Amino acid sequence: MPARCGKESIRGESTALSRLAELATIPELRSWTHSQRAAARRIALVPTMGYLHEGHLALVDEARRRAEAVILSIFVNPLQFGPREDLARYPRDLPRDRVLAEARGVAALFVPTVETMYPPGSEVRVIPGKTAERWEGAARPGHFSGVLTVVAKLFHLVEPQLACFGQKDIQQLTLIKRMVRDLDWPVEIVEVSTVREPDGLALSSRNAYLSTADRSRATVLSRALLLAHRAFCEGERQAQVLEERMAGELRREPGVTVEYIAIVEPEALEPVSVVDQQTIIAIAARIGGTRLIDNIRLAHGLT
Numbered sequence: 050m051p052a053r054c055g056k057e058s059i060r061g062e063s064t065a066l067s068r069l070a071e072l073a074t075i076p077e078l079r080s081w082t083h084s085q086r087a088a089a090r091r092i093a094l095v096p097t098m099g100y101l102h103e104g105h106l107a108l109v110d111e112a113r114r115r116a117e118a119v120i121l122s123i124f125v126n127p128l129q130f131g132p133r134e135d136l137a138r139y140p141r142d143l144p145r146d147r148v149l150a151e152a153r154g155v156a157a158l159f160v161p162t163v164e165t166m167y168p169p170g171s172e173v174r175v176i177p178g179k180t181a182e183r184w185e186g187a188a189r190p191g192h193f194s195g196v197l198t199v200v201a202k203l204f205h206l207v208e209p210q211l212a213c214f215g216q217k218d219i220q221q222l223t224l225i226k227r228m229v230r231d232l233d234w235p236v237e238i239v240e241v242s243t244v245r246e247p248d249g250l251a252l253s254s255r256n257a258y259l260s261t262a263d264r265s266r267a268t269v270l271s272r273a274l275l276l277a278h279r280a281f282c283e284g285e286r287q288a289q290v291l292e293e294r295m296a297g298e299l300r301r302e303p304g305v306t307v308e309y310i311a312i313v314e315p316e317a318l319e320p321v322s323v324v325d326q327q328t329i330i331a332i333a334a335r336i337g338g339t340r341l342i343d344n345i346r347l348a349h350g351l352t
């Protein structure tokens with residue numbers, strides 16, 4: 050971990066040495082947002098579960114291009130994890146996250162406890178519609194209700210002008226855009242392209258779980274997506290043909306179990322039989338014990 054010599058942040062405020070305010074409570078957060086609004090600064094929110102990587106930092110870069118004050122939340126949201134999922138072992142490294150966030154120009158970190166976000170007795174949840182039923186929603190029951198509940202709460206607390214989300218979690222992004230539209234929320238949702246390793250693997254905090262052998266196998270996801278994109282560029286329009294080619298590529302890699310290949314339209318993520326530029330192709334697969342997701346839009350290919 051890089052040294053943080055003389056750069057400790059003080060709770061609820063920034064110091065002469067550090068520009069990063071660290072906020073843990075709702076009064077601290079409200080006081081910070083109030084001061085930003087009083088100074089006529091546009092606020093951009095970057096919600097994360099921490100263990101920051103270049104994918105999160107690309108969200109910060111985009112937020113900084115569009116707003117004067119960027120606040121990054123770090124909260125491993127228990128509501129979005131199923132009972133057999135990885136909540137307890139989800140990677141966490143707050144000291145490193147602080148250094149990375151500050152170096153990238155984040156103005157404030159919001160790092161609440163579970164009790165702050167969900168005080169005892171809290172029971173109201175956001176229930177998504179049918180766009181949440183397929184794909185990730187089918188594999189992870191309750192996941193999107195947990196995501197939308199925490200995002201709704203963050204939007205209420207921060208009241209940002211805009212919030213940045215990655216295209217890598219395409220169904221999450223689609224549902225957040227739909228929630229904002231359905232509930233007439235005055236927040237702009239900014240989509241940021243997936244950031245990849247040089248060999249194509251999409252960045253994810255869960256890549257930290259991969260063994261060396263599984264890490265090298267994991268590139269099969271982006272290879273399969275690339276194959277589908279090439280076939281599209283060569284004129285193939287049948288979803289079934291693209292799916293079969295991808296499934297073949299994925300089958301060739303030992304230790305990889307495909308959960309779904311979704312070839313869908315972008316509004317409600319419903320399957321299509323004929324693809325076009327707008328079509329999204331998403332994959333979920335288990336590589337060893339690790340579940341990974343990735344996707345492309347046919348208009349763009351691997352970003």
Ligand code: PAF
Nearest residue numbers: 096097098126196199218
């Ligand atoms: O994408 C994530 O990291 C999380 O789902 C989010 C949006 C921060 C909500 O907990």
